[in-house]
Amino acid sequence: MIQGKNKGRRKAYDTLMRSAMLFSTVLTVAIVVFMIGYVLIKGIPNVSWTLLTTERSYLKDTIGILPDILNTVYIVVATLLLVLPLGVGAAVYLTEYAGKSRLVALIEYAAETLSGIPSIIYGLVGMLLFSNTFGTSLLAGALTLVMMNLPTVMRTVQESLKTVPQSYREGAFGLGAGKWRVIRTVVLPGCIDGVVTGCILSVGRILGESAALLFTAGFAHALNGVLTGLFSPGATLTVALYVYAKEEGEFGVAFAIAAILMGLTLLINLSATLAGKYFEKRRRI
Amino acid sequence: MAPLRFLKRDVKSKRTLERVVHGTFLIMGLITVGCVLLITIYLIVAGLPAIREIGLIDFLFGKEWASTEAEPKFGILPFILTSVYGTAGAIVLGVPVGFFTAVFLSKLAGKRVRAVVDTAVNLLAGIPSVVYGLVGMLVLVPAVRELFGLPDGASLFSAIIVLAIMILPSIIKVSLTALDAVPKDYEDASLALGATPVETYFKVSVPAAKSGIAAAVVLGVGRAIGEAMAVMMVSGNVANMPSLFESVRFLTTAVASEMAYASEGSLQRNALFSIALVLFLFIMLINATLNFFLKRKGERE
Numbered sequence: 001m002i003q004g005k006n007k008g009r010r011k012a013y014d015t016l017m018r019s020a021m022l023f024s025t026v027l028t029v030a031i032v033v034f035m036i037g038y039v040l041i042k043g044i045p046n047v048s049w050t051l052l053t054t055e056r057s058y059l060k061d062t063i064g065i066l067p068d069i070l071n072t073v074y075i076v077v078a079t080l081l082l083v084l085p086l087g088v089g090a091a092v093y094l095t096e097y098a099g100k101s102r103l104v105a106l107i108e109y110a111a112e113t114l115s116g117i118p119s120i121i122y123g124l125v126g127m128l129l130f131s132n133t134f135g136t137s138l139l140a141g142a143l144t145l146v147m148m149n150l151p152t153v154m155r156t157v158q159e160s161l162k163t164v165p166q167s168y169r170e171g172a173f174g175l176g177a178g179k180w181r182v183i184r185t186v187v188l189p190g191c192i193d194g195v196v197t198g199c200i201l202s203v204g205r206i207l208g209e210s211a212a213l214l215f216t217a218g219f220a221h222a223l224n225g226v227l228t229g230l231f232s233p234g235a236t237l238t239v240a241l242y243v244y245a246k247e248e249g250e251f252g253v254a255f256a257i258a259a260i261l262m263g264l265t266l267l268i269n270l271s272a273t274l275a276g277k278y279f280e281k282r283r284r285i
Numbered sequence: 286m287a288p289l290r291f292l293k294r295d296v297k298s299k300r301t302l303e304r305v306v307h308g309t310f311l312i313m314g315l316i317t318v319g320c321v322l323l324i325t326i327y328l329i330v331a332g333l334p335a336i337r338e339i340g341l342i343d344f345l346f347g348k349e350w351a352s353t354e355a356e357p358k359f360g361i362l363p364f365i366l367t368s369v370y371g372t373a374g375a376i377v378l379g380v381p382v383g384f385f386t387a388v389f390l391s392k393l394a395g396k397r398v399r400a401v402v403d404t405a406v407n408l409l410a411g412i413p414s415v416v417y418g419l420v421g422m423l424v425l426v427p428a429v430r431e432l433f434g435l436p437d438g439a440s441l442f443s444a445i446i447v448l449a450i451m452i453l454p455s456i457i458k459v460s461l462t463a464l465d466a467v468p469k470d471y472e473d474a475s476l477a478l479g480a481t482p483v484e485t486y487f488k489v490s491v492p493a494a495k496s497g498i499a500a501a502v503v504l505g506v507g508r509a510i511g512e513a514m515a516v517m518m519v520s521g522n523v524a525n526m527p528s529l530f531e532s533v534r535f536l537t538t539a540v541a542s543e544m545a546y547a548s549e550g551s552l553q554r555n556a557l558f559s560i561a562l563v564l565f566l567f568i569m570l571i572n573a574t575l576n577f578f579l580k581r582k583g584e585r586e
Binding site for chain 1: 309310406408415416417457481517540541544
């Protein structure tokens, strides 16, 4: 109900802004629907049993992405094994030991800086730091990804530690427990939701990462076991997608990988939502 | 006496344990700081030699990049300008869409609609950049070629569109948090004075959330300037001075495209590290701006 002398202008403003909002939201959703739909429709017909379970064979002229799938699994596991303890440790230090010192501000500033650095720069530094030591290998790639994901894990664990009630700690101290015992028995069990959330977010980022891995983990498609795999170069799914699309023009394979990645993205988002809901419910009880 | 001595030793070993544990956690806490230092030092050490050899002015303002010629030229002005123009273009297209979507979600949308769009935005954020690149390569690039009658659609324009889409989630999410945090009282007061809901949102809520929205824009700038793979797949990758419908090369793609074959120790490879150093300086500047806005937001609350 608009009254007064600027009635016409105000009404027009109202309509204009409303349509701008509606248009933008519809556009955003349309982009998402198009991306997902297009990739799945173009990709799924190209996903075949041979593709998933063999390696590339020049004799039979078939392309298989089993090595790339395995490389992805290796690199995800290796990164998580390294980044989770470090992230938890850093978060425990920040919430339990550091208090409100200048050091905390410094560490948090460093974490923020790390999350703002583009992945191509991580790739270069990883190449200088790790590939020179371990050679171009999945391990060098995983170490690079550890640097990238450390701030994320640290932050999610920190958030979850903040929800451990202060009275629990005080109770344990009152019973005569030392600091380490309190951390072990009271604080660490409280960080499990942070660890799970950090895990999910990190896996999502690792799956999507390409620029940081091109020069650290390389783009070989060799089928390896875990140990040899970690110490030899290998492409993850995203890197393989890039190589097949940009260098080789194998768009069918590229779309098949894209569809798989899209499926994994959907799965990761779903598990993040479910985990969030589950932990919120548990916290309220 | 004997049990007491035993107790003392126990206390002593416990204290040592506590110290060791404290030290271990301290080291883990300092790893992030160590990473930042390592990255900074390595980039400076690797990036400076080429700049020294080429000369800072020639390097930054040279208009020609021909790293593999017999008489190589290492001017990165085309890359700097392309990155700046590309980012600016992505912001011009992406920010309005993201901003209006955020206002809609925060103020107008019902609970169900918001949940659905939230999920969509999260998905958009989770799609790997190479997938954007792939779809861009096969849908956007041909469409741009047809639409504007170009010989090749891989151009700055295509890259801007891809970047605009890629920064949407960051802009929406950060603005949304800021808009949600605006006290309800402000809006109620404005409504009671006779403003329409839409007027209230844009003339009261948005100004109240402006630091957060500014932070969202700066975050978008950081994302756009740092993106490499998607842009590499749609921008054509020729070291031209930027022009909307020509093939261009960004700071990020300049590094990514030549690193694979630049031989170790060569001036070409060192110059690539220098480009990374320039990019890193841009990012640090953006981070500082972002912190400024976030801090201002924190102080006001």
